[in-house]
Amino acid sequence: MMASAACEDPILELHGVHTHIGAYHILQGVDFAVRRGEVFMLLGRNGAGKTTTLRTIMGLWKASHGRIGFEGRAVSTLPSTEIARLGVAYVPENMGIFQHLSVRENMLLAARSARNLRELDGPRLQRIFGWFPPIERFWLAPAGTLSGGQKQMLAIGRAIIEARKLIILDEPSKGLAPAIVENLLEAFVALRDEGVSILMVEQNFTLARRLGDSVAVMDSGTITYRGSMRDLAANDALQDALLGLDLRQRAQGAKA
């Protein structure tokens, strides 16, 4: 049983999206829609096509077939620059940190409307410092010298340095200490409460069930389940079937 791909007031819609990379047919008809102001989780085992889905939405790989709509406008042929300009931020799995630039320069670059430090949104920056203290602590350090978790925080800080309509994140909790994952949760909840939509690929089901409003599960380049996170979280058998979660992970999830 699968909920319909359509939803009320969608900010992002995918209809029958196919993506080829070289000779490989990776996405084979992906359909889902993200509602305005919700956190949408895209789950699935490795190699299911989650990252390809995000990159295709972002215009980094072109959909060979199908339609991607953002606020009702077809965007599947737009270059990633123009998609970003519509108000979409993207945190790739490799974080996309500019290693040879300082933390400050990374942040400044992400704030497209600010020409210099003084024009950065001060209160917003302070809030980011609060969630992710290492960004402030290592403000002048070369980003390449940060640890993996700190780089992840910088990547997320960069994505939210300006107001965005949709934030797309590829496994943001990877490599983060539990305390920082809590800050991450707090940040995303706050952003959602302000009406920002979030589309997230996540392997950590504990985090996904706490944060997600809606969920889609992928396998072999197609969506195998769509629905509310509450339904999936309540149905252990379904989780096993879809995600192949082991008992330990589920026990952790239940505790949380």
Next chain:
Amino acid sequence: MLMVPALMLAALPIVGTPSTWLTLTVAGLAMGMIIFLMASGLTLVFGLMDVLNFGHGLFIALGAYIATSVAVSSGLGSVAQAMVLAMLAAGLLGIVFERLIVRPVYGQHLKQILITMGGMIIGEELIKVIWGPLQIALPPPPMLQGSLIIAEAAIEKYRLLAVVVGLAVFLLQWWVLSQTRIGLLIRAGVQDREMVEALGYRIGRLFVGVFAAGSALAGLGGVMWGLYQQNVVPQIGTQVNVLIFIVIIIGGLGSTAGALIGALLVGLVANYTGYLLPKLALFSNLALMALILMWRPYGLYALAKP
């Protein structure tokens, strides 16, 4: 960064007499600075857009030939005039070259090599049509001829000018790259172009600008190189191409600081070996490149992800 003074110090006992050493060192630095002018644009073009432009020598040749058409021997003013004209012409040619030759082959290295080399050959033939196939003498103006005697070492005046111009361009480039927003974008684009685009920047336009600026610098370098050699031949671009590719490979593709260090090392090594082992002078640049690549396979300041 310490390699340049280290090489200079190491050469002192080998060369022996301090005055000869000073002459060779200034000559090497001057040659290095001119090579840097010619190579710096190429390394940015490669770093930013992953474009291998074997036609870069054409902009250098154009600059040198424009210097032959402006009566540079009449005085410093005419040298300055030749520099400005060469930068304008090479910059404009760069924009046309990018549009017609480079843009259709983005992301395809083999085609880039073939078509930019083709562009270079056509350019070389056009130079023969306009300026003739024979060597043209290009003596510096009288003010810049001859030497100054500093600490018993003869230092050619023109070489001092070359060091000053090279240094000024390097400082300007450093300022733009490290202190301005465009520089920030260029540095970020060299490291990860895709992410810069995903942040919403239109990097294509930036690239055209960098290509034009790099071509203009090559034109300036061409004027300087022609005056340094005191003559110009239609093959100047092809000859210099080898040198500047050695320099940007040594420095690490995409790195301006690396190009400067690489150029200075090449200039110094060429002058020291030219004095000590003249028969090995031609081979010295390649040997230097081989040694550095054995130590650092991606060059001294590798920026781009291997």
